[in-house]
Amino acid sequence: MLSANSGIPNKNEIPAIGYDSKPTCNATIFLIDFASILHTHAMKTPHRQGFTLVEIMIVVAIIGVLAAIAIPNFVKNRRESQRRACIENMHLIMTSAENWRTENHMAMIGDNWKTELVGPANYIKVEPTCPCGGTYTVTVSDEEGLEQVVVTCSHAEDMQHVLPPED
Numbered sequence: 781m782l783s784a785n786s787g788i789p790n791k792n793e794i795p796a797i798g799y800d801s802k803p804t805c806n807a808t809i810f811l812i813d814f815a816s817i818l819h820t821h822a823m824k825t826p827h828r829q830g831f832t833l834v835e836i837m838i839v840v841a842i843i844g845v846l847a848a849i850a851i852p853n854f855v856k857n858r859r860e861s862q863r864r865a866c867i868e869n870m871h872l873i874m875t876s877a878e879n880w881r882t883e884n885h886m887a888m889i890g891d892n893w894k895t896e897l898v899g900p901a902n903y904i905k906v907e908p909t910c911p912c913g914g915t916y917t918v919t920v921s922d923e924e925g926l927e928q929v930v931v932t933c934s935h936a937e938d939m940q941h942v943l944p945p946e947d
């Protein structure tokens with residue numbers, strides 16, 4: 781009746797209780813059987829370690845939602861700050877070119893803007909570069925006799941690197 785290993789009777793070894801069993805034995809057998817159930821339950825439930833798949837999936841889903849919200853904003857802010865930096869560069873080139881023209885009897889400036897404007901002894905000490913890798917073009921427009929320096933970035937169309945018109 782008792783198993784050799786645990787000293788607790790195996791469920792299969794406990795005889796079925798019927799109406800013909802002796803009433804005095806029923807309570808004892810029930811207690812022993814209940815103890816064996818508790819014992820096997822404790823043995824079959826190991827100590828939990830780590831996370832379940834569902835818990836990991838919930839965490840991954842939360843991170844995914846947060847990333848979906850944060851990443852587009854981050855990309856948008858970065859693009860906008862790059863655009864503003866480029867406009868600042870173009871404004872610097874334009875004002876420097878206008879000053880250079882005033883000093884040089886309104887000489888024309890174009891592809892020579894880097895050699896004329898950039899350098900340790902010139903208006904711009906370090907050559908300004910577009911944060912998005914665009915290239916600057918300097919021209920002098922002549923609209924109705926009013927000459928004006930126009931600076932454009934090659935990312936004018938795709939990234940709106942456009943110098944706003946002065947008031």
Ligand SMILES: [Zn+2]
Pocket residue numbers: 866910911912914933934935941
């Ligand atoms: Zn640019």
